[in-house]
Amino acid sequence: MMLLARASAGLIFWAFGFSVLYGLHGIGCAYGWPSTEVGGGNLFRWVMVASWLLLCAGGAALIWLAKAAPSGLERRLSLTSAVVGCAATFVTGLPVAVTSACV
Amino acid sequence: MSALSRHRALTAIWGSPRGWRGTVSSVNHSDIGRRFILAAFAFFAIGGVLAMLIRAQLATPGSAFVGPEIYNQLFTMHGSIMMFLFAIPMFEGLALYLLPKMLGSRDMAFPRLSAYGWWCYVFGGSILIAALALGVAPDSGWFMYTPLSSKAYTPGINADVWLLGITFVEISAVSAAIEITVSILRLRAPGMRLDRMPLLAWYLLVTALMMVVAFPPLILGSILLEVERAFGWPFFDPLRGGSPLLWQHLFWLFGHPEVYIIFLPAAGVVSTVLPVMARTRILGYGWIVAALLALAFLSFGLWVHHMFTTGIPHMALGFFSAASALVAVPTALQIFAWIGTLWKGRPELKLPMLYLLGFFVIFVLGGLTGVMLAMVPFDWQAHDTHFVVAHLHYVLVGGFVFPMLAGAYYWLPHFTGRARIPLLGEAAFWLILIGFNLTFFLMHLTGLLGMPRRIYTYPSDMGWTWLNLLSSVGSFIMAFGFAMFAVDVALQIFLSRRARRNPWGAHTLEWAMPLPAPAYNFASQPRVADGEPLAADPDLPLRLARGEGYLAEIRHGWRETMAVDVTTGAVDHVIILPGNTRLPIITALATGCFFLALLFGFYWLAPLPLVAVTVLGWRWAWTLGWREEIGPVPIGAGETALTHREAAGAPGWWGSVFLLVADGTLLGSLLFGYAFLWVVAPNWPPPELIAAGLPQGAVAALAALAGTVLTRLAASAGVAGNNAASSRWASLAVGAQAVVIAALLWLGLAELPAPTGHAYAASSWAMIAYGVLHAFIALLCAAFIRARIASGHIRKGRVLETSVAQLFGDYAGLATWLILACVLAPLVLA
Ligand code: HEM
Ligand SMILES: [Cu+2]
Numbered sequence: 036m037m038l039l040a041r042a043s044a045g046l047i048f049w050a051f052g053f054s055v056l057y058g059l060h061g062i063g064c065a066y067g068w069p070s071t072e073v074g075g076g077n078l079f080r081w082v083m084v085a086s087w088l089l090l091c092a093g094g095a096a097l098i099w100l101a102k103a104a105p106s107g108l109e110r111r112l113s114l115t116s117a118v119v120g121c122a123a124t125f126v127t128g129l130p131v132a133v134t135s136a137c138v
Numbered sequence: 139m140s141a142l143s144r145h146r147a148l149t150a151i152w153g154s155p156r157g158w159r160g161t162v163s164s165v166n167h168s169d170i171g172r173r174f175i176l177a178a179f180a181f182f183a184i185g186g187v188l189a190m191l192i193r194a195q196l197a198t199p200g201s202a203f204v205g206p207e208i209y210n211q212l213f214t215m216h217g218s219i220m221m222f223l224f225a226i227p228m229f230e231g232l233a234l235y236l237l238p239k240m241l242g243s244r245d246m247a248f249p250r251l252s253a254y255g256w257w258c259y260v261f262g263g264s265i266l267i268a269a270l271a272l273g274v275a276p277d278s279g280w281f282m283y284t285p286l287s288s289k290a291y292t293p294g295i296n297a298d299v300w301l302l303g304i305t306f307v308e309i310s311a312v313s314a315a316i317e318i319t320v321s322i323l324r325l326r327a328p329g330m331r332l333d334r335m336p337l338l339a340w341y342l343l344v345t346a347l348m349m350v351v352a353f354p355p356l357i358l359g360s361i362l363l364e365v366e367r368a369f370g371w372p373f374f375d376p377l378r379g380g381s382p383l384l385w386q387h388l389f390w391l392f393g394h395p396e397v398y399i400i401f402l403p404a405a406g407v408v409s410t411v412l413p414v415m416a417r418t419r420i421l422g423y424g425w426i427v428a429a430l431l432a433l434a435f436l437s438f439g440l441w442v443h444h445m446f447t448t449g450i451p452h453m454a455l456g457f458f459s460a461a462s463a464l465v466a467v468p469t470a471l472q473i474f475a476w477i478g479t480l481w482k483g484r485p486e487l488k489l490p491m492l493y494l495l496g497f498f499v500i501f502v503l504g505g506l507t508g509v510m511l512a513m514v515p516f517d518w519q520a521h522d523t524h525f526v527v528a529h530l531h532y533v534l535v536g537g538f539v540f541p542m543l544a545g546a547y548y549w550l551p552h553f554t555g556r557a558r559i560p561l562l563g564e565a566a567f568w569l570i571l572i573g574f575n576l577t578f579f580l581m582h583l584t585g586l587l588g589m590p591r592r593i594y595t596y597p598s599d600m601g602w603t604w605l606n607l608l609s610s611v612g613s614f615i616m617a618f619g620f621a622m623f624a625v626d627v628a629l630q631i632f633l634s635r636r637a638r639r640n641p642w643g644a645h646t647l648e649w650a651m652p653l654p655a656p657a658y659n660f661a662s663q664p665r666v667a668d669g670e671p672l673a674a675d676p677d678l679p680l681r682l683a684r685g686e687g688y689l690a691e692i693r694h695g696w697r698e699t700m701a702v703d704v705t706t707g708a709v710d711h712v713i714i715l716p717g718n719t720r721l722p723i724i725t726a727l728a729t730g731c732f733f734l735a736l737l738f739g740f741y742w743l744a745p746l747p748l749v750a751v752t753v754l755g756w757r758w759a760w761t762l763g764w765r766e767e768i769g770p771v772p773i774g775a776g777e778t779a780l781t782h783r784e785a786a787g788a789p790g791w792w793g794s795v796f797l798l799v800a801d802g803t804l805l806g807s808l809l810f811g812y813a814f815l816w817v818v819a820p821n822w823p824p825p826e827l828i829a830a831g832l833p834q835g836a837v838a839a840l841a842a843l844a845g846t847v848l849t850r851l852a853a854s855a856g857v858a859g860n861n862a863a864s865s866r867w868a869s870l871a872v873g874a875q876a877v878v879i880a881a882l883l884w885l886g887l888a889e890l891p892a893p894t895g896h897a898y899a900a901s902s903w904a905m906i907a908y909g910v911l912h913a914f915i916a917l918l919c920a921a922f923i924r925a926r927i928a929s930g931h932i933r934k935g936r937v938l939e940t941s942v943a944q945l946f947g948d949y950a951g952l953a954t955w956l957i958l959a960c961v962l963a964p965l966v967l968a
Contacts, residue, residue: 036705037705050435050438056457060451061814061817107333108424108427111424112431115425123432126461127461131453134455134456136451136453138451
């Protein structure tokens, strides 16, 4: 079972991050964060971009952890899962930096 | 014992009686698998006829062949049949039939559950087909969008037929998923490590796990919509705080993973058949497994690409658009692995290979249009046009039907023990390939010319006339092809000459047995030391038949098979499987009565079959097990192992874990719905919120905690052999769960507004109902422990039943706490 757990860890992390971003987006729009000015931007953008970057950092940390998995299929799967998780977190989160907020 | 007498003895144990007795009582995986495949093909034929009617109607502008009412039923039933009654059951049948054989095992982990799933599938499917024959079939599209499917716009029973019939069939999908998962994880031949498993098993494992989490959102959505239609709880009615978008989220949260659930098993067939056709090993085993896992997860982050035109904010669309484009990467990786395998090997253009080539061409085109549709601006143009119809048929027919046809020709000798008649199959292939492309390639064009999907007619000045006519001609060519395929298969079954053993020279274990396969699969189970056992050891079949493997000894008429460690494949214990019984069909009938009572609106009658199901479920668990101490039994090669009731981590425990994962996903979806409505739906906040109820909440929470702790105490006392104490704790746990039920109901009745007033109250009530149901299940589990201690089944060292009861006790406690937190949140936050 450890093999399957390790092999899914990075991807589970992506699923978690994806849900966090999507959830924060819903909540932020419902509570009007885009119209709250903070430090030269709006609260919504700050929260979204900061969470995204944090998640990307978390994904990178997972790659580093995955290198410790037992060698063979288990290491292969843990590593690819972590790399895919991190890359997917970066790509699927990219819209927080470039699209309009709540329309 | 000679090979022949062993064959006779094992057949007596594993086979089923002849005639209708065998039909209603068999739980053997080969029987059930074959039935699933045949029935799925029958539904495919029905769905195909509907498709031809659709094409007949669209062949010419202004056609008067069928009117809009019938047309709506035609396309709704076509889609629903193909997705729910053909594709999923077809792969389930293939998995049930093949998996134990490929894994070197004698049966699946829960034979009675397979049989129950089979009966639920036939009964549920029959309800849908009966409705079609009576002209009251569902007619709101295979995705049943509200408000079209709500009471106001579908007052008849059409929508109820879909919601209840499909949910009934879904039970069989979830059972199969749990069954497949546990069987792959535990029921393999000793020595078959995870990384020596045939790739098809990896594909099926990943698919089954996806099903465990993908089906619950749809089951929940169907329950909620049915409750809205029957009792007026407004989950999807925007005037009363509901949201039609909630339905779309729940549906596609299931629906997108569903398309991968259909594709992956077929891709598994490709990865199995292709290397044999190319006379080499598959390239990049590890990479393929990694790609599979990535696909499985990413496919849960795509569902909103079906909702790009619903007015969701751009940023949210961006997340899903990016994920949709990303999912093409692991898909492409597999394609390259297949191409590489062909390159490396010496491919032969046999019939299965022809179908694989057809698959490549068609599926790649479908994937490309998928990526086009995943781009939001393009989708705004193409959504709801025939372009989408073209895309989905390229991926579904290319990605499922073609590989399955390759698989059909590849494994048919295994089912029939006979060889194919030459040429007929090739002719069928070309008809299907040409017919398919003619039908569906042109739909890209009609779609881009603006022809919407689901219109029953169109005027001649739109410029779509010729394209549609050609499409219809193509569809009839394709239908001829499928008919020819059916004839070819029938000839092979009834007329053809006998096949050689292992006619393709394959290296996986399903070919290490006589053809057609005996009921017990292997006279003795192999020890596996290589990913391709027959390549490493061509004499294996002979030695297994001679009884030189595991479990060659026959004792007490038991159906025995080995359970192994998940990762290493080391011998773990011996599983003694239940034999033929009529319990599955009777339980499925009772389940069906429940659905029929709801369908016909006899709500007062519905509790009766529910009680029957509960009683049968009790009996189901009761008839297993034994009072005597067995201890370690010899398994061959001088080794011994415990039997599953005395070993930790038996399949029953694992099955319960995955059942609870599915159940937890259902709860998660319900909580998501609650939060979603709260944040997004119009007409919030509700006119009336919960105003009091902390005392009831506190009682429920404490009783839930007590119920969990007491069940745990009962379990550990039972395993320690302390019967009196265990029995006492179990009784107390029953009491505690009863208190939970009472307190939850009291909370709802005394403090919550009526559920029909607003979606807020309706969703709070839905959560309460969930909590009550699970407290009741935990209550039954505790009562079961008590009864089994009294009957002497639970005794020192018997961990299985107590550990399962403990799982359900823990889950009920957790669920009650979560639900209380959500129901009481408005009160606490106010
Ligand atoms: C490269 C991967 C894929 C991408 C990016 C993709 C993308 C899409 C998009 C964006 C839509 C929605 C179009 C619309 O309604 O406006 C769609 C529809 C659909 N796709 Fe795919 N797809 C992919 C692969 C697949 C596969 C592998 C299958 C099944 C085997 C599939 C089955 C379907 C079905 C059934 C629909 C239509 C659902 C309906 O509206 O009735 N897709 N796809
Ligand atoms: Cu999709």
